[in-house]
Amino acid sequence: MRLEALTDPKLIFADLPCFDRSNLLRTLAARIVDTGRLDNAEKLYNSLWEREQLGSTAIGDGVAVPHCKMSGLEQVIVGVALLRDGIDFGALDDKDVRLFFVVVSPEDQPAAHLQCLAAISKWIKVDQHVERIMKVRDPASILSLLREEG
C-alpha cells in the first residue's frame, strides 16, 4: 500500500501545539475537517477517542497511530502530525509521543483500513525512518520520505 497516495500536503501538520491526548485528538479532528474531507469534527474526535479506550495506539519509540472508521468518506486518509514537545499517550515503553499518523477510513472498507495501519507499522520499523521524519518540517520532505518503501 502506497502511503503517500493516501495523504496530501494539507494533511501534514508540523509543530502542532498540543499538550495532552484529548487535546491532540481534538486538534487532529478539527484540522482534518478543515480540509473538507469530513464534516463533523466532534464525531471524528469521539471515534478516535473510543478507539484509544480499547488500548493506546502509541506503538513505542515516540510514535502513535490514532485511527477510526467513519461513514461518508470515499477513501482512506492518512494525516501526519509532528509535535515540538512529546506528550504522554499511554505508550507501553512510557516514552512521550511526538509523531502521529492519523488514519481515517470509510466504514465499508475494513480491509483497506487494516492494510493501511499495517503499512504504517511496517514503515515505522524501517531503520532511520522515524528519526528522519522527526527532523524535517516541511510537508514536501515528509511526503517524499513516505514514498520510500516500508
Add this chain to the structure above:
Amino acid sequence: MTERYVVMGAGEVGSHLARTLSLEGHNVVVIESDADRRDRLQDEIDATIVLGNGAHIAVLESAGVSESDLFMAVSSNDEANLVAASLAKRLGARRTAVRVGVTDDITVHRRLYEAVFGVDLLLSTQLQATTRILNHVLGHNTLEIEYLAQGKVQLRKIHLEAGSLLTRKPLHEMKMPKGSLVVAFFRGSELIIPSGDDMAQAGDDALVLSKSEVIASVERSVSSKPCSFGTVVIAGGGATSFTVAQALAAQADQVKIIEKDRRRAKQLASRFPDLEVLNGDATDISLLRAERVASARAFIALMGNDERNLMATLLAQELGVPRVIALVERTETSHLWRKLGLMRIVSPRRIAAERIKNYIDRGYNSNIVSLQRGKAQVIERQLAAASPAAGVTLADIKPPRGLIVGAVARGDRVFVPRGSDRLEVGDTVILFVQEEHLPTVRLLFPGHESTQRAPV
C-alpha cells in the same frame, strides 16, 4: 523495589506466598480468621497478621488493602475469596489474584467472573492439578493454559523424533486434523513461528494448537511414537477424578475408577457409561489384585485424603504399575513421598502459590503466555467494533511471518481460520506473535491485557 502485598488466608498457599514475599523484603500483611493459625504464622514469618474475615470491609481496611500493589485471596473458601477481591479492588487495591477450587464454571464463565469481581488473575487449583496429572499419565506436555477460548482450545508441546511426519514435509503439505495448527517450533534456544514452507527438524518440539476434542489425534498424527496407553486406574471418584477420566477416555484403552462410596460409584457409573466404575477400597490389595491393576499403564490416587492416597500408591507401585501418580494436599510431606520412590506427586496448593508468584515476578503480566523468555507470546483478544481486524478476512490481513491467527472462538464454535474466513465483532481470537510484531498486533488487535495466562 518494596511492594505492598495483602494475602487473605494463611493456609498452605497463603503462608507459602507470605513467607516468600516477606523474605524478599516486601511489605506483607496476612488476613486470617483462625487465631491458632495466626499464632503459628506469627512465630514463623515477619509479616503483620490481621485477625478477621477478609470478606469484611473493616478487616480489609485495617490490612491496608487500599495501598496494596496486589491483593491475593487464597483462602479455601471460593466465594469468600471472590467477594474479598471485589471489595479490595473497590477499596483501592491495584490488582487482585483469586484462587478458586472449582473448575467447570470458572472455565466457561471466566470473563464474567473477572469482570464482576474485578479479578486480574483467576486460578482454578483443580484445573491446574488436572493438567499436571494428565501430563504425568500421558508423558506429554500440555501447557498449563487452561482457559484459551474457554477451555475449548489447547496448546501442546510435542517432541518430534526423526520419524515424525513434520520432519519430512513442509507444513503446507501436512494434512493436520481439522481444527489444529502448528504454531511454533522450539529448536534448542530458538523459537520459530513458522510459515507454510517451514519444516521441523528431528529433536524439535512442536507447539500445536488444537481444539480440545481433536488434540489426541493431532498428537498421533505428528508423533512417531505408538500411542496406545492401555488401562488407567483412578482411585477415588471425586470431581478431579471425573475431569481426569473424561480427558483420558479418548486416549486410554480403558479407564477404571475405584470408588469406596456405593452411592457415588453408582452415580458415576450411570452418568458415564464408558467408564468402568468399581465399588471398592483402593487401599485393599486383594481388590487391586483381583482387578489386575498390575497390568495397568498408570495408577492415579485422587481420594481426597493424603494417607489413603499414600497407601494406595505404595500398593500400586508394589504391584508393578509403571506410572503411579498421587495428589498430595499437604506439601510439607512431599519429600517423604519421594523418599518412598513416589516421584509423580501433584500438589494443587503448591502449584497455585507458584503461579501467583510467577505473576508477580513477571510484572503482573497475566494476559499472555510468554514463550521462550518472551521471544513470542500467545495473546487472546476479543474484537470490538473499533478493532481494525473486525470485518476483515484473514487473506486481507496477510499476517507477516511471525504472526499467526491461531484460532477463533465465535459463540460456541471454535475454528482454525483460513484465508477466506472473516473475523467478526465479538470473536475471540488467539494470536501467536513473535516479539517484533507485538506493536503491530496491539494496533490491529487492540484490547486490555487483563485475562489470566500462565507463564511457560
